[in-house]
Amino acid sequence: MTIQIRHLDSAQPDFKQRLETLLAFEASTDEAIEKSVAAILHDVKHRGDAAVLEYTNKFDRIPGGAASMAAFDVPQAELQAALRALPAAQRVALETAAERIRIFHERQKEELRGFTYTEPDGTVLGQKITPLDRVGIYVPGGKAAYPSSVLMNAVPAKVAGVAEIIMVVPTPDGVKNQMVLAAAAIAGVTRVITIGGAQAVGALAYGTATIAPVDKIVGPGNAYVAAAKRRVFGTVGIDMIAGPSEILVLCDGTTDPDWVAMDLFSQAEHDELAQAIMLCPDADYIAKVEASIHKLLPTMPRAGTIRTSMTDRGALVKVRDMQEACDIANAIAAEHLEISAEDPQQWADRIRHAGAMFLGRFSSESLGDYCCGPNHVLPTSRTARFSSPLGVYDFQKRSSVIFVSEAGAQTLGKVAAELAYGEGLQAHARSAELRLRPAA
Amino acid sequence: MTIQIRHLDSAQPDFKQRLETLLAFEASTDEAIEKSVAAILHDVKHRGDAAVLEYTNKFDRIPGGAASMAAFDVPQAELQAALRALPAAQRVALETAAERIRIFHERQKEELRGFTYTEPDGTVLGQKITPLDRVGIYVPGGKAAYPSSVLMNAVPAKVAGVAEIIMVVPTPDGVKNQMVLAAAAIAGVTRVITIGGAQAVGALAYGTATIAPVDKIVGPGNAYVAAAKRRVFGTVGIDMIAGPSEILVLCDGTTDPDWVAMDLFSQAEHDELAQAIMLCPDADYIAKVEASIHKLLPTMPRAGTIRTSMTDRGALVKVRDMQEACDIANAIAAEHLEISAEDPQQWADRIRHAGAMFLGRFSSESLGDYCCGPNHVLPTSRTARFSSPLGVYDFQKRSSVIFVSEAGAQTLGKVAAELAYGEGLQAHARSAELRLRPAA
Structure with missing residues (x-):
């Protein structure tokens, strides 16, 4: 087997252009995938579990066909059993990795504590950090099923303090990857559901009778999953499309x-x-x-x-x-x-x-x-x-906190009213002026 | 003028449904706008300045028509002149606001300093924080031209340490908003260009002969601007579509x-x-x-x-x-x-x-x-x-830093190899194993 490797030299007069060409990568949009994903999402949004069940039985070729969504829930006991059944060396390796990932991400959490400061007139300003309530983690099934990705996505959410971590993982032909289930057990995933594709993304984003809607969906997937994530962005948060x-x-x-x-x-x-x-x-x-x-x-x-x-x-x-x-x-x-x-x-x-x-x-x-x-x-x-590694900060958000004292409202109100009138927003100006004490 | 206000009561049996209906807001996608924006972006990407010039002359009805892109550059002297010409109360109000915004955002910057820690075997792990190199700020023109938005978008970028802040603002009929220019002067914007619409978004994202491509585009705009920002997302970062x-x-x-x-x-x-x-x-x-x-x-x-x-x-x-x-x-x-x-x-x-x-x-x-x-x-x-106010953190990003000592490579290498073999990624495993010292 031979291999031809490209050689470049920065001294070449057209080096910059050659490098640009080498790096160029345009993710092409497949119209057929886009249409298919739009239809699946619409169906899941309107028919809920019934749609998810049908698509999953069909696309994942579930043997015999599942009769209800309950069939896709993996009980915690099964996750724990998968962990116990791992070869000892694999289990130790997974647990060591999880612990090291946790320690690093705890440092991220420590860094972002929020702040508050009080001004001389008693006005208090600050920033409050809170975790997301519920997140969905997409884990690919089949040959690209990576337990390390389960850890890398779930552990930061856990460290952030996310109360519910819902993991979806398709099981083509009904085959479950035991190392993936074991990783979910180690990472402390709240619930594992063996569904995948655009239908799983739709179920997480919109919610169904059996699946509560999440606030953000993270994790890698195929072109259908990526297209679905782009489409539900705004309804929920998503990570970068890799x-x-x-x-x-x-x-x-x-x-x-x-x-x-x-x-x-x-x-x-x-x-x-x-x-x-x-x-x-x-x-x-x-x-x-x-x-x-x-x-x-x-x-x-x-x-x-x-x-x-x-x-x-x-x-x-x-x-x-x-x-x-x-x-x-x-x-x-x-x-x-x-x-x-x-x-x-x-x-x-x-x-x-x-x-x-x-x-x-x-x-x-x-x-x-x-x-x-x-x-x-x-x-x-x-x-x-312009963007960062996935981290604890992806599972947290900030709220500004503003407490204006009566004294503060006197100085800030005049500034705000001046600018609001300048922008033609009179209700803004009046709202500030109502807080001004009448001149003595 | 009468006004009819909706009354709800949380004791109503269907209150939850009523509230959902009240809150429901689906941003509709306008196919005509999507097609128009796609065409403009394609044109700007391939014809650069020539396309931007044509669209700007046409859409913004530039009197007489500008002959070249140079006509759209607002010299720093003009920004400073706009600031000097402001009524004193307005200038003081803008400067007071800018200073208070700066102080709050400095606190955000202080919070995020990055970190580094050394393990007993000499392995060093950390996170480095760096500003974006160059950002674009979109400022709407016409009636919704808000100087306060200039401050709110530009000051955090400045505090983050962004070297170049390029502001675009359309000037319909060639009319410049002096308070917006003054705000740009106060905020320390690097360059102001009087272009707008999808053509301005395209110019910032792809770059042209006269405009260097930026790393992120922030700021509000109309439906064309929002559609254009969605489309260039990935090539550059964007803020949320509001x-x-x-x-x-x-x-x-x-x-x-x-x-x-x-x-x-x-x-x-x-x-x-x-x-x-x-x-x-x-x-x-x-x-x-x-x-x-x-x-x-x-x-x-x-x-x-x-x-x-x-x-x-x-x-x-x-x-x-x-x-x-x-x-x-x-x-x-x-x-x-x-x-x-x-x-x-x-x-x-x-x-x-x-x-x-x-x-x-x-x-x-x-x-x-x-x-x-x-x-x-x-x-x-x-x-x-799941998301946060615009802040200094939107103009910064993180890089992980990993220095593994020779001793560290011995323990980490075994863990990594075990997991890599488990995932069927043999080159990963071998790459870790090559760093292992031969057993004595």
Whole structure:
């Protein structure tokens, strides 16, 4: 099996254009999917459980066909049984990961406590932080069923103090993924329902007789799920619609080339659209990484996916120096950024945009994907320019708190009235003026 | 001029259904607007400045027609001149408001500093906070041109540390709103461009030869602007798409009824779709507020809008007690919640969902709209269940930082490999295992 890797050099006169072309990814909208999803959501909104039951029996090929929604509820005892039945090593690994994720996310919660301050005239201003009441977590079924995603989505909600965490996970052909159920048990999910697709998103957003409507839906899914989430946005909150996963490795040429090659593979094996790029100032080292790629590819069970992804969307990029590598990294705003270098902090300090930064040669992305603690749900497709990893803050919101004292109303009222008249909003002005004491 | 106000009573058997009907608001999608916006965005993306120039000359009826984009740039000197030309009272009011907004938002910035912690094996985990590089602020032109919105959108971006704040504001018939320009000067906007509509949103999102692409677009606009923002979401960040504005007043019957009536008006005067609701346990007091409404309405310059809004979407609701009022308020999750009562804090403590809370009878919403300090851009249409006021945090994002020590890689690597094999992601597992020291 051969692999053709794209080489770029920042010294090329058309480098910027080449890089743009490499990064370009336009999520295409499939009209057939859009129409189908719109119809399913409308049906679920109006027929509720009956619609969800029909779609689930049909799309997930439930053996025999479930007679009622009750058949899709997974009792807590079944979750606990799945956890007990796991091989010991797997259970310990899941529990260790969950605990580390919890600890990191507790730090996020500590940071956001709200505040209050009192002005000399007794006016009090502040910001109150509250958790969402009820959230839905979508977990894909079938081959892309990832217990680690259950932890990464549910643990932050739990830490935020969300009272009810409703997880939906389709079970094609009625087959349940035991590791996913075990992860739900560890994460403290309130309720697991084995439904999926646009019908599950609709049920969570609008509610049915058996499913209470949630305030926000998070978690990855296929094109139908993504389209459904976009459509219910506004009725409920949603997380970002994720694009293909990406890794950008900045390397100064001091890391074992096999390690870097395998890090690139670990992204490429996800998906044929995944993107793995290395930036390095050392041409000899780039050649070594390429040799490692050729050597290691045949040993990979998912070699086909890796080869397609690396060929279509991967690149090895020669840069002038690490400083330039950082500038390019800021333009790319990668989901995962490895800085595999001596003294990585000096380069990290120059990075303004990245979903997660992995510093030093021991910090492979795969460690972060599972168990370092920070979330693995990260902004893709350059959205790290303006968005953040999934976190506790996604399950909290703020309310402003304003208590104006009688004295405060005297000064603030005049300012507000002046501006309100300037904007032609007289009731605003009068509302402020009514609170003014009559002049003595 | 008469006004018919809806009365509800929480003791009615169908109260819950009546309340749902009252609150129901479905933002309809206008297919003609969608198609028009899609075409404009496509055109701006591909023809850049030429398209923006044409649309602006046409839609904004620029007298004589501008010859180039340069004509739409408002020099900083013109902003400063607008500020100097303001009546002194207006200038002081704007500057006072801006300073108070800045102080409140500095508190938001202080709260979010990022964190870092080191584990016993030397592994370091953390979260880095960075501002967005460049943001676009949309300011409506014409009759709904609000200088206060310039402050509320630009000041948080400035406090966050955004390097470039690009404001777009259409000038129908070439008329510039001097108070809006003055507000831009006070807020420290980097650049003001007198373009608007979907073409301005497209220019900010995709960039043109004369306008650098931004990372996020915030600010209110008409249906075309809202449709355009939805469409460019993903390419750039956007704030929430706002629905009609709402106020919910919880009153224990101790506030001057004229004050409450005027507070309801101050919401109703915005828009015929605005919603003003009062909850109160005291039937006599409700009658007094209704009398105030009838008495005060004829004195209002915007009486027509107020009457339509109050008739179509307003309500006076009799509740059992203040405790029940708080429960209903949590279900409504209002944009603006006034708790006009003795000892308002006891009720505020029971509120989980509201955009902003105004406590005590002197805290009219209008004071908060202009100059208390907290933001007046708030979640509407029950989205306060899951979203927050506009704030400094909307102009910042987080990056996870992961430095795994060699020792840390030994323990974390085994956990990650176990889970990666469980998920069938062998390159992930191998990437972790390569960092393990060979067993002695």
